Amino acid sequence: MSKKAKPKKRKVRAAKKVKLEYIDAAKFVDDYIEMQDWRVRENANVAYSFSSLFLRAAGETVARYALSKVYPREIARAHIEGDFHIHNVPFGIVGYCAGWSIKDLLLQGFSGVMGRTESSPARHFSSALLQISNFLGSVQNEWAGAQAVNSLDIYLAPFVREDGLNYKQVKQAMQEFIYNLNISSRWGGQTPFTNLALELKVPEDMKEQQVIYGGKVLDETYADFQPEADLVNRAFLDVMLHGDMRGRIFTFPIPTYNVTKDFDWDSEVSDLLFQATAKFGIPYFQNCIKGGINPREVRAMCCRLQLDLRELHRRYGGFFGYAEKTGSVGVVTINMPRLGYLSKDEGAFFEWLERLMELAKDSLEIKRELVGKNMERGLLPFSARYLGTLKFHFSTIGLVGMHEACRNFLGEGIETKAGKEFSIKVLKFMRKKLLEFQDETGNIYNLEATPAEGTSHRLARLDKKHYPKIITSGKKVPYYTNSTNLPVGYTNNLVEALRHQDDLQVLYNGGTVFHSFLGEAVSSAEGCKVLVRKIAENFRLPYYTITPTFSICMEHEYLRGAHFNCPLCGKPAEVYSRIVGYFRPVQNWHVGKQEEFYDRIEYDEKVSMKEI
Numbered sequence: 001m002s003k004k005a006k007p008k009k010r011k012v013r014a015a016k017k018v019k020l021e022y023i024d025a026a027k028f029v030d031d032y033i034e035m036q037d038w039r040v041r042e043n044a045n046v047a048y049s050f051s052s053l054f055l056r057a058a059g060e061t062v063a064r065y066a067l068s069k070v071y072p073r074e075i076a077r078a079h080i081e082g083d084f085h086i087h088n089v090p091f092g093i094v095g096y097c098a099g100w101s102i103k104d105l106l107l108q109g110f111s112g113v114m115g116r117t118e119s120s121p122a123r124h125f126s127s128a129l130l131q132i133s134n135f136l137g138s139v140q141n142e143w144a145g146a147q148a149v150n151s152l153d154i155y156l157a158p159f160v161r162e163d164g165l166n167y168k169q170v171k172q173a174m175q176e177f178i179y180n181l182n183i184s185s186r187w188g189g190q191t192p193f194t195n196l197a198l199e200l201k202v203p204e205d206m207k208e209q210q211v212i213y214g215g216k217v218l219d220e221t222y223a224d225f226q227p228e229a230d231l232v233n234r235a236f237l238d239v240m241l242h243g244d245m246r247g248r249i250f251t252f253p254i255p256t257y258n259v260t261k262d263f264d265w266d267s268e269v270s271d272l273l274f275q276a277t278a279k280f281g282i283p284y285f286q287n288c289i290k291g292g293i294n295p296r297e298v299r300a301m302c303c304r305l306q307l308d309l310r311e312l313h314r315r316y317g318g319f320f321g322y323a324e325k326t327g328s329v330g331v332v333t334i335n336m337p338r339l340g341y342l343s344k345d346e347g348a349f350f351e352w353l354e355r356l357m358e359l360a361k362d363s364l365e366i367k368r369e370l371v372g373k374n375m376e377r378g379l380l381p382f383s384a385r386y387l388g389t390l391k392f393h394f395s396t397i398g399l400v401g402m403h404e405a406c407r408n409f410l411g412e413g414i415e416t417k418a419g420k421e422f423s424i425k426v427l428k429f430m431r432k433k434l435l436e437f438q439d440e441t442g443n444i445y446n447l448e449a450t451p452a453e454g455t456s457h458r459l460a461r462l463d464k465k466h467y468p469k470i471i472t473s474g475k476k477v478p479y480y481t482n483s484t485n486l487p488v489g490y491t492n493n494l495v496e497a498l499r500h501q502d503d504l505q506v507l508y509n510g511g512t513v514f515h516s517f518l519g520e521a522v523s524s525a526e527g528c529k530v531l532v533r534k535i536a537e538n539f540r541l542p543y544y545t546i547t548p549t550f551s552i553c554m555e556h557e558y559l560r561g562a563h564f565n566c567p568l569c570g571k572p573a574e575v576y577s578r579i580v581g582y583f584r585p586v587q588n589w590h591v592g593k594q595e596e597f598y599d600r601i602e603y604d605e606k607v608s609m610k611e612i
Helices: 025-033 050-070 073-081 102-108 125-140 152-163 167-181 222-242 268-280 297-303 336-342 346-377 381-386 402-409 417-441 455-466 494-505 525-538 591-599 605-611
Strands: 084-086 097-100 147-150 194-198 210-213 216-221 254-259 284-287 327-335 393-400 445-448 514-518 543-548 550-553 557-560 573-579 582-585
Touching: 025 050, 050 073, 050 346, 073 084, 073 346, 084 346, 084 455, 097 102, 097 125, 102 125, 102 152, 102 210, 125 147, 125 152, 125 167, 125 381, 152 194, 152 210, 152 222, 167 222, 216 222, 222 268, 254 525, 268 525, 268 543, 284 525, 327 336, 327 346, 327 455, 336 346, 336 402, 336 455, 346 381, 346 393, 346 417, 393 417, 393 455, 402 417, 417 445, 417 494, 455 591, 494 514, 494 605, 514 573, 525 543, 525 605, 543 573
Parallel strands: 097 147, 147 194, 194 254, 254 284, 327 393, 393 445, 514 543
Antiparallel strands: 084 327, 097 327, 210 216, 284 543, 550 557, 550 573, 573 582
């Protein structure tokens, strides 16, 4: 369709809406209290509590509003019946996730919203950190997903000098900041889902930028503040490395680090970084060596007056992060195994995929318009104040279960040559469609390997109900493998998995990540450093993590590996791993993700290091 053609969304808005049954309030509350519904643990960041029950009740109301009034019948049915999954329907009238500018906060302070307490631009390091944590907590309540800020270490370095702080004082302020971000201050008893991009070294494009302090632009430039940036980074990693009073990991913020050609592998800060990575697997690494990522784009994208809609623009900032003033309006994940099961040939497969992508596009255009109106109405006051426009927010389409789709359609999985080639063909087809959507709508789209924390189980359950012979993963509980990932029980050789995934992951211009699941902490910080470096230098995949399994005993604290009972005292222990992207106790996961955890063959460090 040409740019002048009218978007199809104008037609679908007038379509009939779906009618939903009324909620049985008594049964709804009973099912939650007695934990009869798997969705009690759908989100591992939401603990079983009254606050969570309150969120579920309110969310169910908003979800029904969205499905019965916002979306046309065909879109609502596609979600309800499981052709695709519209993410965060309980938050269906707000956006998905967003990246924010620290610069704006430092210049303007936390202010400008009528009837709310206001604060002037920060003049002290501790004040700046508290403003940022309060800001993230506030905007989190206007969005469904992750909130991100970038270059925190560089922007705050001048405050350390102005306050004349020593390392102990910087660490104390950073400890307060991190604890604040891990307090249950969000709806449903959740902690805010936060992501920080940290630079370590002053980036080239920031060296000549004039410093912001106390709401003013000074003559000094950030190039002069590397020693203070080192203090900020040391303090952050020191706090994250030691965890809370039990030695438990801080789930948030999730830090993202750029692995560049000039990365300093031998500094005091990098030594701390790889100690923390080896022990907890805390950070995400952004591959700026072979991954085709330019780190300055994190700060540049929102400054462009026009985006070239003939190209697919890469999302920057990490898997859960976004560049300044960008983000995602919403996410729709296509149920690929159902396509594979019901399609007789490739023609039918791609015809149906195209139709579902068209519906997904229509749903995202509707949501973009709705969220924009809600900002104008004042429903999202902080977003309206500090963002103002959704122009640089993506509409996101993803997929789940490509491995199971291959098994149902081809009779063999994604690990085979035929399965991988077909998956690449599917991703290229989807990229082409997204370009068409951009041309048609004037909005930016991206293809994401969606986290699918609850989606992977929900869609598999629906498919088993409607199509009992469909192939899913899971022996006792059905689930689908995330996006185009290898099946979780395929290999213990990390390099083999990296080689397979390299050609697939580069086709996503939205979020994608390769998790290096290890059975326990990496044997040494130096070994972890080698592993991270070799991945960046030898593979093109854009984002990756080192993800060890570990346990926390209330008495003996940190334990290497998975121990549901402490081997020292026999008492119950928390077992930690990444559920789609952030660390939570496996005991908090829903049954689908727990099944995936038990099926997983973790990568063997010794086997992998021989080949890396």
